[in-house]
Amino acid sequence: MHRSLLADTHHFDDSKVLSATVRSSLMRAVCTPGTDLHTTSGWATRVMSARDISSAMLRPNGMYNLNAQAMDATIDLIQNVLCTGVNVREIYIDTIGNPESYQAKLARIFPTVSITVAKKADSLYPCVSAASVCAKVTRDAALEVSYEPYKGVQLAVGTETNPESSIEGWGSGYPGDVRCTGWMKRNMDPVFGWGAECRYSWATTKDMLEGKTGAKVVWPAPSDDGGDNMKLTDFSVYAADRIKEDEKLSRWYGSSVTEQVF
DSSP: OHIIIIIIISOOOOGGGSOHHHHHHHHHHHHSTTSHHHHHOOOOOOOOOHHHHHHHHSOTTOOOOHHHHHHHHHHHHHHHHHHTTOOOOEEEEEOSSOHHHHHHHHHHHOTTSEEEEETTHHHHOHHHHHHHHHHHHHHHHHHHHHHGGGTTHHHHHOOSSOGGGGOOSOOSSOTTOHHHHHHHHHTBBTTTBOOTTSOTTSHHHHHHHHHHSSEEEOOOOOOTTOOOOOOGGGGEEEOGGGSOTTOOHHHHTTOOBOGGGO
16 A cells, blocks of 8 residues: 555655655645545654764764664654554664664564665655655754754855855755855854754864864863863864964954855
8 A cells, every 4th residue: 555655646755866845745745634645644753963963973981873873763763653552564664784784683672573674765665765755854844943043144244256155044964065064164163163053973074173273172081090170271272383373362262264264
């Protein structure tokens, strides 16, 4: 049933190959009472914030990597659905890492359910395609809500010689999106970087902070004597070779970094 309804009737596909308009239209049908999708389908998402992901990946007592976080979120989603009393017989999942080991792990946790884990499952199985659309639309909506405090700020800094700086929005959040990386460059504090909307464990973020600004954070190992009276300034390394010798930290502390730095 799910194949004929999702694939043949509504033409769900991997969310990456569908336009934003098509994704929104499909999501609207899923959420609108009375439609065939709303009557026969259910959906749930687990939002992982940039702050939560970063704090887990950068914690000093051992990294909780992104794949492990995504797997645990998937397991939690499945468990929550089962706890509501839904008679789940089959589960299809787009893999994270090796599909065989991932499937074996899930099979041990949920032995009464038939589980299929595959590469490109969002293109192979219509139910996974539908899930990818729900996840993508939810993510895009979260990005729009998070951008609300920044609305209008970019238009104020645009100039005739630099028109792209007047384009409002921060893009998709992917490194290949010039709109995204451009927003990051224009809105980076040289010491603190960005707000909670940015994932500091992201390589793009690390490169911008450590490679371009001349400021780097160093987390020293605890002292042998157990002392904890270190000063805040002990955690900062100031790369004097990246700026003019006569410039002092107080002159640029807290100021914005423009695209000229990059």
